[in-house]
Amino acid sequence: MDVKDKKVLVSGIARSGIAAAHLLRRKGAEVTIQDAKTEDKLDRETLNRLEEDGIELYLGTNPDDIIEEMDMLVMSPGIPTDLPFVNRARELGVEVIGEIELAYRYCKSPVIAVTGTNGKTTTTTLIGDILKAYVKDTYVVGNIGNPFAEEVLKTTEDGAVVAELSSFQLETIDTFRPKVSAVLNITPDHLNRHHTLENYIAAKERVFENQTSEDFCILNHNDEVTAAMAGKTKAKVIYFSLDKELEEGIYSDEKSIYIRALGYDEKVVDIDELKIIGGHNVENAMAAIGCAAAFGVPMDIIRRVLKEFKAVEHRIEYVTTINDIEFYNDSKGTNPDASIKAVEAMKRPICLIIGGYDKGSKYDDFVAAFKGRVKFAAVIGAVKKIVTQTLDDAGFTDYKTAETFTEAIDLCYENAEPGDCVLLSPACASWDMFDSYEQRGAIFKDYVKRLK
Numbered sequence: 062m063d064v065k066d067k068k069v070l071v072s073g074i075a076r077s078g079i080a081a082a083h084l085l086r087r088k089g090a091e092v093t094i095q096d097a098k099t100e101d102k103l104d105r106e107t108l109n110r111l112e113e114d115g116i117e118l119y120l121g122t123n124p125d126d127i128i129e130e131m132d133m134l135v136m137s138p139g140i141p142t143d144l145p146f147v148n149r150a151r152e153l154g155v156e157v158i159g160e161i162e163l164a165y166r167y168c169k170s171p172v173i174a175v176t177g178t179n180g181k182t183t184t185t186t187l188i189g190d191i192l193k194a195y196v197k198d199t200y201v202v203g204n205i206g207n208p209f210a211e212e213v214l215k216t217t218e219d220g221a222v223v224a225e226l227s228s229f230q231l232e233t234i235d236t237f238r239p240k241v242s243a244v245l246n247i248t249p250d251h252l253n254r255h256h257t258l259e260n261y262i263a264a265k266e267r268v269f270e271n272q273t274s275e276d277f278c279i280l281n282h283n284d285e286v287t288a289a290m291a292g293k294t295k296a297k298v299i300y301f302s303l304d305k306e307l308e309e310g311i312y313s314d315e316k317s318i319y320i321r322a323l324g325y326d327e328k329v330v331d332i333d334e335l336k337i338i339g340g341h342n343v344e345n346a347m348a349a350i351g352c353a354a355a356f357g358v359p360m361d362i363i364r365r366v367l368k369e370f371k372a373v374e375h376r377i378e379y380v381t382t383i384n385d386i387e388f389y390n391d392s393k394g395t396n397p398d399a400s401i402k403a404v405e406a407m408k409r410p411i412c413l414i415i416g417g418y419d420k421g422s423k424y425d426d427f428v429a430a431f432k433g434r435v436k437f438a439a440v441i442g443a444v445k446k447i448v449t450q451t452l453d454d455a456g457f458t459d460y461k462t463a464e465t466f467t468e469a470i471d472l473c474y475e476n477a478e479p480g481d482c483v484l485l486s487p488a489c490a491s492w493d494m495f496d497s498y499e500q501r502g503a504i505f506k507d508y509v510k511r512l513k
Contacts, residue, residue, distance in 0.1 A: 062166040065089035068130055070119075072096075072147075073137025074103055077160040079111065080208035081135045084163065086114050087214070093127065095119040131155050135163050138204070138229035159233025161226065164209035166236065170198065170220040173352050176231060176268045177245030177287070179399040180345045181205075183337065183373045184245060185225035187349040191366045195358045196221045204230060206499075221356065228264035238271035241355045242296065243279035243348050247286040248398035262286060272296035277355035279348055282307065299323065299355060301347035303340055311347040318347055323354045330364055336371045339406030375502035377403050377486075380509050385479035388509045391486035392502030396420065397427035400488035404430050409482040411435045412473035414466075416442035417489030417501075424451040427488050431457055437476040439469035443493040466494060466501070470508055483509075 067090050071082045074096040082094045094111060096103065099121040108118060119127065125146045128134070134150045134157045136142060142157075150157050165172070173192070175185045182205055189201035198220030202209040205225040216222060224239070247262055269278045269290070278296035281287040283303050291298045299322050300310035311320045311329075318329045329350055332343055346367060353363050372378050373393070380388040387409060394400040395417075404411060404427075413435050415427075424444075428451050431438070438460040440448050445462055452460055459476075463469035473483040485505045495501040 063088075064133070066091065067132040069093070069133045069135060070095060070124060070128065070131045071135045071137070072124070073140045074098070074107065074111075075137055075139060076206070077139075077208045077210070078135075078137035079107060080210035081137070081160040081163050082111060082116050083114055084167070084210040084213065085135070086116060088167075090133075093117040093119050093124075093131075095124045097121065097123060125149065128155065129153055133158070135160060136233050138227060138233075142232050157233065158235055159230055160208060160210050161203065161224070161230045162234045162237050164202075164213040165234070165238075167213045168209075168216050168222060169218050170200075170216040170222045171240040171356070172222045172224055172238075173241045173243075173356060174224045174226050174237075174239035174268050175243045175245065175348070175352070176226045176228070176265050177243070177281075178248045178396065179402065180245045180341060180348070181225045181227075182393060183342065183376055184243070184345040184348050184352075185223055186373050187345065187366070187370050188352050189223045190370055191349065191353040191358055191363055192221045192223055192356065194362050194366050195353075199223065201225075203227075226268060228261055231264050231267040234267055234271075236271060238273075239268070239276065241277045241279065241352050242269045242272060242294075243352050244268060244281070244287045244290060245344065245348055246281050246284045246398075248396065266290060266293060269294040269296055277351075279351040279355065281344065281348070282310065283344075297355075299351045301344065301351055303344050303347075311351050313343050313347065318343065318350065320350060320354065320360075322351070325354065325360060327360070329360065330367050334368050336369075338372075338377065339402055341402040341406070342377075375498060377406055378502070378506075380506050381513070383474075383509075383513055386474070386477045387482040389482060389484045389486075390502045390505050391484060392491070392498045392505060394486035394488060395490045395498055397422050397424055397488045400486040401427055401430045403484060403486040404434050407434065407482055407484060409480060410478075412437045412439070412477045412481060412483045414439050414441065414469045414473055414483075414485045414505075415487055415489075416440045416444050416448055416469075417487045417491050418442065418493040419444045419447065420490055422488070424448055424488065425455070428452055428455045428457060431455075436481065437473065439463050439472040441466060441469045441494070442487070442489060444489055466504065467508055470505065470512075474512060
C-alpha cells in the first residue's frame with residue numbers, strides 16, 4: 062500500500078493510534094493525529110515525540126472541519142465508528158480503516174488471529190509462546206497491549222504474527238486475512254458500544270470473512286454461537302470441545318486433552334500437567350493446540366510449551382498467601398462470564414471483590430454462580446447499585462459496599478478465614494476508577510503484598 066504524500070488522519074492518541082501515526086510517517090504520509098482530549102489531559106512527552114516525527118496535532122475536538130481534506134482515516138479501537146466525522150468520511154469516499162488493517166497491509170508474516178469474549182489473552186500468549194519455540198521471528202500483537210503497527214516492519218516471510226483481536230479492532234478491517242483464526246466463545250459484552258448482541262457477534266465473525274479454503278478456523282464446539290459460525294466461513298474448520306469426543310477435532314475428558322485432526326490422532330497432554338487452572342483454561346489450551354498445529358508446529362513442541370506455560374498476569378493470577386488465605390488477581394475478569402469462570406476455578410471458599418465501570422452487562426448469572434462458592438462480596442464502582450440490587454434479588458446478603466478499592470480489599474481480608482481465598486474478579490471494566498485493568502491488578506497485588 063502506497064501512502065506516500067497522502068493525507069491521513071489518525072483518530073485517538075493512545076498506543077494503537079500513536080503506533081499507526083509513526084508507521085504512516087515512516088511510509089511517507091502526511092499525518093494528522095486527533096483526540097477529543099485537550100492538550101493538558103494528554104502526556105506531553107508523547108505529544109513531543111509525535112511533533113518531532115512531523116505529525117500534526119488536532120486536539121480538544123472532533124475533526125469535523127478537516128475530514129474532507131483527508132485521503133484516509135485510521136481509527137483507534139477505542140473510538141466509536143458511528144461518530145458524525147466517521148460517517149462524514151465515508152460519505153466523502155475517505156477510506157476508513159483501523160490500526161490492525163493498516164499494519165496488516167505491511168505484514169510479511171502469516172497471521173494467527175484470536176478473538177472471542179473471554180480467554181483471548183491467555184490463548185494468544187500461549188500460542189505466542191508455542192510459536193516462539195518454533196519460529197524465530199514471532200510477534201504477539203493487538204489487544205494484548207502491543208500494537209501491530211509497532212512491530213509490523215520487523216516481520217519476515219519466515220516469521221509469524223499472533224494477534225489478539227477485540228470486536229472494536231475487527232470493526233475496521235478490510236483485507237485482513239489470517240492463515241489461522243480462532244473464535245473462543247461468545248457472551249454478551251460491550252453492548253454499550255455495539256448496541257445489540259447481533260452486532261457484537263457480527264464484529265467477531267469478521268475475523269474469518271476473508272479466509273479461503275486454504276486457511277483454518279478454530280471454533281468452540283460447546284458454544285452455540287461459535288459452533289454455528291462453521292457455516293459462515295470458507296476456511297477449514299477445526300472444532301474443540303471440553304467434554305465431547307469429536308470424530309475430528311481437539312477434545313478433552315476429565316483427565317486429558319486429545320487431538321484427532323490435522324494428521325494427528327493422539328493424546329496431547331494430561332490436564333493435571335497444565336499449570337493453568339479451570340475448565341476455561343482447558344478450552345484455551347485446546348484452542349492454542351489447534352492454532353499451533355494448523356500453523357504447522359510439531360506436536361512435541363506444542364506439548365512441551367503447554368506443560369511449561371503459567372497463568373497470564375491479571376488472569377486468575379496467584380499473588381500470595383497470608384495466614385492460610387490465598388489471594389488471586391483476576392483483574393482481567395472484565396465481564397460476568399469471565400468472572401464466572403474465575404469463581405468456578407477456585408478450590409476454596411471465596412471473598413470476592415466485584416464492580417467497576419458499567420458496560421451494560423447483567424449480573425444475574427454471575428450471582429447465581431456464587432452458590433456454594435462465594436461466602437462474602439465487597440462491591441465497588443459505578444455499577445454498585447446494579448450489583449447490590451442483583452444480590453438482593455438473589456437473596457445474597459453477605460456483602461458490603463466500599464467507597465475505595467483498598468477498602469474493598471480490607472473488607473475481604475477481614476471476612477476471610479484460614480482456608481479461604483480473596484479473589485479480585487470484578488466482572489466489570491476498570492475505567493471508572495483506573496486507567497486499565499492492568500493498573501487495577503497491579504494496585505491489588507501491591508496492596509495485598511503489604512498486608513503481611
